[in-house]
Amino acid sequence: MAELTGLADDRALLGRTSTAERVADILRSRIAEGYFPPGTRLSEDSIGGALGVSRNTLREAFRLLTHERLLVHELNRGVFVRVLTVEDVEDIYRTRRLVECAVVHGLGRPPYAVDALAAAVAEGRAAASRRDWKGVSTANIHFHRELVALAGSARTDELMRSVFAELRLAFHVVDDPRRLHEPYLVRNQEILDALQSGLGPKAERLLGIYLDDSLQGLVDTYARRVAAGGAGAG
Structure with a gap:
């Protein structure tokens, strides 16, 4: 059992890593909810004190979220919630198209398990x-998220969790959320109807158009903020 001897020294890391991941989960949720808007500087003292965690644990959580592109570290200034550029938004949607459309394309033969999708439409x-x-x-x-989950792939779910969290950063700079989001209630229903009817190719086609239009809406929003001199549209 000599090969296990060194693991004893790593036992302490388990608790610390677990705590850092839990802190990252909390901060990720707060960022997604807009509690920390894009451009916000995150204070180690304030957040660490509020959560009752050590500076090292908090820095590890920051590192995890920086890797997910939700935070950015600026030398001699601190850690900030990332402000997305138009290029960032375009890359997010490029990833969404590659993954989401591929998931629908690969669903196979109906029927499809769409109860969670229906619940999201009702929500x-x-x-x-x-x-x-x-x-x-x-x-x-x-x-x-539930559409991606139809693939039954934990790795794909994990990838898109970060992508969707980053997408929320873009949504937080929108000055008219109703104008951006309301039209997609009907379009979600259309995709759901196609899948419930076993029409996978139609759902894939609707999804592709949906994503193209959603991207254009966000890009237009960023362009308006640039014209108005607003932050968050670098």
Whole structure:
């Protein structure tokens, strides 16, 4: 058992790594919810004190989220929530198209397990009825997350979790969330209807158009913010 001797020295790392990952989960959720908007400087003292974690643990969590492109470290200034550029948004949608359309293309023969998709559509409609456009945005993300989950691939789910979290950074600079998100309630329903009818190719075609239009809407939003001199549209 000599090969196991060195592992004893690593036992302490298990708890620290686990804690850092839990802290990263908390911060990721807060960033997604807009609690820390793009451009916000994250204070080690304030956040570490609020969560009751050590500076080293917090720095490890920051490192994890920097790797996910949610945070950026600026020399001699600190850690900030990332501000996306138009090029970032275009790359996010390039990834979405590659993954989401491939998932639908590879579904195989119907019927498809779309209960979670239907729940996300209902969630979006309920949020819209309350005029909760942030909730509509969240429901849209849930719809696409569940669409990806149809692949049954934990690795793909993990990849897209980071992509969708990064996408939320773009949504936070939108000045009219209703205008951006409301039209996709109907389009989510159209994709769901196609899948419920076993029409995979139609769903894939609708999804491709959906993503192209969604990208254009975000790019237009960024262009308006540049023209107005707003932050977050580098």
